[in-house]
Amino acid sequence: MPSLNTGSPMDGAERSQMGRVTVYSVTGCPHCLQAKSHLRELGLPVHEVDMNRHTELWVRVKELAGRSTVPQIFFNSVHVGGNDDLHTLAPEELERLMRLVREEPVPLDAPPLPEEDHLEEVGNYDGEIKCERDEFADMVAEFKQCGVIGSHMKGLRVCRNSFAGVQLVDWLEREKGLDRSKAFEMGKVLMERKFFNSVSGKEFEESSALFRLLEHDPHSALNVREMATCSPLQAAELSEILRNMMLKLYSDHLSADGKLVDYKAVSRSPSFERYCELAVQLQRVELRTLSREEKLSFFINIYNALVIHGNLRLGSPKNMWQRYRFFNYVSYLIGGEVFTLQDIENGVLRGNRKGVAQLLKPFSKSDPRLQVALPDAEPLIHFALNCGAKGCPPIKTYTAKDIDSQLRIAAEAFLENDDCCRVDAAKGEVKLSQLFKWYKGDFGDTDEKMLNWILNHMSDSPKKSSLQAVLKATKFKVSYMPYDWSTNGKD
Incomplete structure (x- = not known):
């Protein structure tokens, strides 16, 4: 259990001070980083409260600060404001506030800190999640190695890494000892559990119709080339963990002035490898049963994480054409379907509306992803999506509970x-x-x-x-x- 004081004192002189400076911040916020760095340079005892993890304090902090932005800085109970306000304090006023913290104890009306038993309730930054190996994962892994999967013709088109439905049924009958009807039913179960998809959008059938394992999806999604072996995980829980992991990586590699991210260092981090391993599990999450609130939080979190993942793998887009390609190309395989950044923003969160420079709606009437789309556009998502540029809204993790108030x-x-x-x-x-x-x-x-x-x-x-x-x-x-x-x- 971490200490309540998330900004630990640095030396004996600081420990002897009576008061505190409270900084309400969000992980990955450059202005928050600048403020905390400046305060520590002044030798002040900084108590940081991550509002992304302690949303229960938002109402009280807003009442005290009169603002919804971060950081919000308090010297004992005196509200200073944000990072710009801190840096523009008159020298004599700053000196007065520093004396206040050094000489006077924390007053009863000081801004609140999280209760100790709430410290770990929100968010998961270490990527720990319960993964029970799917009961059919070993069977699919065996089939993958049997030599059936390869290039097959569909009309005049060559479909790489594919197999025919009849080939899977034959293998199940021959290698697993199932009678023909049970082998066919097993094929349907494996498809329903999202181990593979139809090349042409068909249901599973015992014929020459072609299918492809999700890990072999040809769309260059950033979370394929490996099989998702966990039993399908809860979508909302997985998205929060992935988003928090990416936020932590982002924050750990922000420059000292909080303005730049060392994406190369992020990509070399063992924590990023763990992130990629978990992102694979998105392949088989169940999306159709999500409520409106769960869809909002899930897809906002995944969008924001995917933007950074795209920057790490492909580099940051430098011009209009590169940006167009980036948002229409960078994707994850989620619940058996490919979702690009454009698909998530305009297809799901905006109720299948045309986006900027788009001639058509993202999803056609026959597109299975349309079942996941919100019925109407949600305007508030525009302030939650982080596009990776300096002019975008601040980044944070959203939860289904109280999603509307968070937005x-x-x-x-x-x-x-x-x-x-x-x-x-x-x-x-x-x-x-x-x-x-x-x-x-x-x-x-x-x-x-x-x-x-x-x-x-x-x-x-x-x-x-x-x-x-x-x-x-x-x-x-x-x-x-x-x-x-x-x-x-x-x-």
Whole structure:
């Protein structure tokens, strides 16, 4: 069990101090890293609270800070603000606050720390998960080595690493001693358990119809080339673990100033190897039984992890064409189906709507992935998806429980940022992130509807009051700020 003080004192002088500096942060947040580094350079006792793991404290912290962004910094019970606020403190004010922490004990009204018995409740950063070997994994592994799998013709097309349904039935009858009907039923069971797929979308049949093991999927998904041998895992649990593992890797390899990620070092990490091993288990998770809340949390977590995985394997896209290919190519095999980043965002989370520069909807009416798509677009997902560029929303892990309130917090934090939303009531002008331009239909068909949506998702603040004043005016202007596509990768 880790210590309650997640930012341990560094020396004897620090241990003798009476008070504390509390920093509410999120794993992988560059501004949080900068703030903590600066505070420790000042020799202050830093107590970090990861809000991604202790969401039960969000309401109280927001009441005290009046903001939804991180970091939020308190010297004893005095609220300083975020990283920028810390760095712009007047020298005499900083000195006063430092004396406060060194000379006065923590007051009763100090901001809250997590209760000790809640420390490990949320999140899993070490990748430990119960994996029971599937009862049919050994059988499939034997079939894989029997020499049947190879190149087969389907019309004029060569299908590599494939086998015919009749070949599997023959092998089960010959090698496993099953009678013909039971061998056929076993083939159906193996397909239902997502060990293999049909090359042409058919059900399992005892014929020349071709099938392919999931690990041989030809779509270059980043979690294939190895068989998922665990009994199907709970999708929500697996996505949280994978996301937390990737966040930890990301955070561990952030530069000292919190601005760049050393992706090469991440790719060499043993923890990344463990991540890849677990990602293989996505191949056979069950998606069709997920609730709306479970789908939201699962696919947001997987999208955010997949972006970083794509950067590690393929490098960061540098121009518009590379970005288009990246989001339409980088994929995972999930529940027996391939999902690219575009498929997850526009197909599942936006209710099968066309994305930017897309001529068609991601899923056709006959596409089995359509069964997984949300019935309607969820606008709040745009503030939770991390695209790997510096201008994107902050990254964190989402849980099915209270997913809507978590997404609302993400939206409030996004809208508090002046790089994402600026309001000039005197001029009647509103400047917004390009996200609102690209996905305007998700927020409203007109500027007025879109601004009202934004107003309803802002936390109480002077900016919200200014937007109310703009909407009351008869005329206003909406424009969009340039999007920062520069990557956060270390050269």
